[in-house]
Amino acid sequence: MNAPTKTEEFAAKAPAAIPDGVYAETVLSVEHYTDRLFRFRMTRPAGFRFRSGEFAMIGLMVGDKPIYRAYSIASPSWDEELEFFSIKVPDGPLTSHLQKIQPGDTVLMRKKPTGTLVLDALTPGKRLYMFSTGTGIAPFASLIRDPETYEKFEEVILTHTCRDVAELKYGFDLMEEIRNHEFLAELVGDKLKHYPTVTREAYPFQGRITDLMESGKLYTDLGVPPLDPAADRGMICGSTAMLKDTKDLLEKAGLTEGANNKPAEFVIERAFVG
Numbered sequence: 217m218n219a220p221t222k223t224e225e226f227a228a229k230a231p232a233a234i235p236d237g238v239y240a241e242t243v244l245s246v247e248h249y250t251d252r253l254f255r256f257r258m259t260r261p262a263g264f265r266f267r268s269g270e271f272a273m274i275g276l277m278v279g280d281k282p283i284y285r286a287y288s289i290a291s292p293s294w295d296e297e298l299e300f301f302s303i304k305v306p307d308g309p310l311t312s313h314l315q316k317i318q319p320g321d322t323v324l325m326r327k328k329p330t331g332t333l334v335l336d337a338l339t340p341g342k343r344l345y346m347f348s349t350g351t352g353i354a355p356f357a358s359l360i361r362d363p364e365t366y367e368k369f370e371e372v373i374l375t376h377t378c379r380d381v382a383e384l385k386y387g388f389d390l391m392e393e394i395r396n397h398e399f400l401a402e403l404v405g406d407k408l409k410h411y412p413t414v415t416r417e418a419y420p421f422q423g424r425i426t427d428l429m430e431s432g433k434l435y436t437d438l439g440v441p442p443l444d445p446a447a448d449r450g451m452i453c454g455s456t457a458m459l460k461d462t463k464d465l466l467e468k469a470g471l472t473e474g475a476n477n478k479p480a481e482f483v484i485e486r487a488f489v490g
């Protein structure tokens with residue numbers, strides 16, 4: 217018999233014995249957007265509860281060892297399946313293997329979800345901004361499909377900045393899904409505004425979100441007043457540098473950072489890679 221090929225070696229199989237505190241779930245669908253981005257959906261374990269916006273540790277058996285990384289759950293808490301939006305890092309310990317999964321494969325998930333990008337970590341407000349770059353849109357993919365978001369806020373603004381237009385597709389697909397959804401379409405109505413921008417290609421909306429906030433173009437384009445701690449709340453998810461720069465601008469506008477045990481005017485979470 218031939219030695220196993222690299223693909224066979226890393227086929228996403230269930231471990232012989234599933235460790236305590238871990239679910240082994242089945243991949244249902246995989247969609248590749250670009251050579252850097254893909255999403256997948258998998259079965260949701262009976263009894264697995266999470267709050268929209270939280271993340272879980274997702275893993276694969278690589279050889280005989282599991283490797284885990286933190287992933288925001290992109291599906292809303294009411295969904296019967298679980299969705300994830302992932303980067304593909306060529307040498308990433310997990311994503312170099314995860315990008316090869318196929319329907320029917322097994323993905324591991326630790327049982328306890330957690331995270332700060334939850335509605336409970338914000339004090340009541342009028343308008344909720346969700347600032348995201350790249351795969352940082354994932355927790356917001358969950359929250360914009362959760363009816364509670366629209367019960368708590370009159371207006372929801374999702375900003376998504378990527379290097380190029382092809383990387384925005386997941387966001388456009390989400391908006392389309394909501395517009396065509398049986399009950400979300402009516403509930404969301406025109407409360408949700410999508411503000412996609414790119415930084416490395418020509419596009420009608422161009423530039424880093426931080427620059428668009430500083431210049432005021434974001435607010436002019438949306439037809440809303442500049443940030444106001446009395447009305448506006450924020451959630452930020454992106455790279456470490458993007459979190460810091462966006463947080464600085466929110467603080468400059470007078471908003472304060474909150475947490476699960478201390479709700480305030482904005483919360484942050486890094487988009488995890490690897």
Ligand code: A2P
Nearest residue numbers: 349350377378379415424425426455457458461
């Ligand atoms: P840029 O192209 O100017 O670096 P990445 O794919 O590297 O995670 O980046 C996703 C998006 O985040 C890119 O459009 C990138 O812009 C933008 N970005 C990177 N750093 C920052 C930052 N400090 N503040 C705001 N946006 C950022």
